[in-house]
Amino acid sequence: MRKLVSTTFCCLALAAAPAAAQTVADFYRGKPITIAVPADPGGSYDLYARLVSRHMAKYIPGNPNILVQNMPGGGGLRAAEYIYSVAPKDGSALALPIQDIVLTEILGGHGSTYKSAGFNWIGRLSNTVDITVAWRDSPVKSIPDARQIAIPLAGTGPTSPTVMNHVVLNNVLGTKFRIVAGYKASNDMLAAVEKREVDGAFTSWTTLKASYPHWIAEKKVNILTVYGKERFAELPDTPAVVEFARDGDERAILELISSTGFVGRSLFATPGAPPDRIAALRQAFQAMLKDKEFLESLARTRAEFAPLSGEEMQAFARATGDLPPALVERARASTKP
Numbered sequence: 001m002r003k004l005v006s007t008t009f010c011c012l013a014l015a016a017a018p019a020a021a022q023t024v025a026d027f028y029r030g031k032p033i034t035i036a037v038p039a040d041p042g043g044s045y046d047l048y049a050r051l052v053s054r055h056m057a058k059y060i061p062g063n064p065n066i067l068v069q070n071m072p073g074g075g076g077l078r079a080a081e082y083i084y085s086v087a088p089k090d091g092s093a094l095a096l097p098i099q100d101i102v103l104t105e106i107l108g109g110h111g112s113t114y115k116s117a118g119f120n121w122i123g124r125l126s127n128t129v130d131i132t133v134a135w136r137d138s139p140v141k142s143i144p145d146a147r148q149i150a151i152p153l154a155g156t157g158p159t160s161p162t163v164m165n166h167v168v169l170n171n172v173l174g175t176k177f178r179i180v181a182g183y184k185a186s187n188d189m190l191a192a193v194e195k196r197e198v199d200g201a202f203t204s205w206t207t208l209k210a211s212y213p214h215w216i217a218e219k220k221v222n223i224l225t226v227y228g229k230e231r232f233a234e235l236p237d238t239p240a241v242v243e244f245a246r247d248g249d250e251r252a253i254l255e256l257i258s259s260t261g262f263v264g265r266s267l268f269a270t271p272g273a274p275p276d277r278i279a280a281l282r283q284a285f286q287a288m289l290k291d292k293e294f295l296e297s298l299a300r301t302r303a304e305f306a307p308l309s310g311e312e313m314q315a316f317a318r319a320t321g322d323l324p325p326a327l328v329e330r331a332r333a334s335t336k337p
């Protein structure tokens with residue numbers, strides 16, 4: 001019996017040894033990594049994910065293949081919920097989340113179960129510079145004008161920043177924007193502005209430069225504000241939205257709705273993934289950012305590039321999730337039409 005027990009113990013120990021000694025390279029060698037994208041192919045989320053899939057793998061120990069998995073649905077939250085609750089918690093599942101993922105969690109009411117600080121953030125490829133524009137012949141040419149004069153602005157759905165940001169401005173700053181919701185996408189909204197169905201819309205500076213450069217060259221629109229904590233270098237004369245705050249709480253709420261631009265196009269992994277694999281993914285991400293071929297590919301796309309480390313993004317998600325409850329309640333109230 002003693003011999004049997006001893007032999008069994010030795011066999012179990014030998015069987016367990018490879019798993020205990022498994023290195024990061026051992027795990028990733030021959031094992032694909034997937035990146036869930038919360039949108040269909042063709043958009044900027046898909047663009048950045050495919051750049052990562054082509055250039056990051058060679059810096060990950062074991063050199064795994066990286067596959068892009070388009071997962072639209074739920075206003076972009078389907079991919080986040082999959083990564084948080086369903087995907088393997090072993091470092092093989094990543095995602096590019098929608099840029100308003102942190103804001104959506106804080107505001108609640110959308111049936112989401114994830115915690116933004118619970119993800120393992122790998123890094124950010126770029127922020128987004130969001131703006132509100134009004135056509136040049138609109139009577140509103142600034143946020144102070146919008147406090148006095150009501151104009152119609154195009155929007156998509158109620159939880160989209162194309163609607164929600166302007167509702168917040170109405171409730172916090174006293175603007176009088178009238179939201180005309182129901183447009184399908186940014187290009188539809190901007191086409192409505194040009195046809196003068198509405199006076200203005202929420203969009204991004206990147207979209208304006210890429211799709212409507214003549215608007216900028218011919219000064220066809222006035223940019224009323226930039227959503228961020230400070231002015232944007234390319235638009236030095238356009239006030240950041242926080243400049244209109246009249247007290248600390250108003251500033252905090254306006255910073256909160258601007259968090260979508262800060263998240264931009266980021267990358268994260270599942271909660272619970274082994275720390276050594278997360279460290280390896282973060283190191284690979286940082287190495288990719290300096291890779292010549294990656295930078296050349298990025299330049300060809302003309303995509304924005306303003307990277308941050310995984311540690312910086314993790315700290316942001318944690319800090320935003322620790323806002324005082326009273327401020328969170330006031331922020332939630334400000335999103336109600």
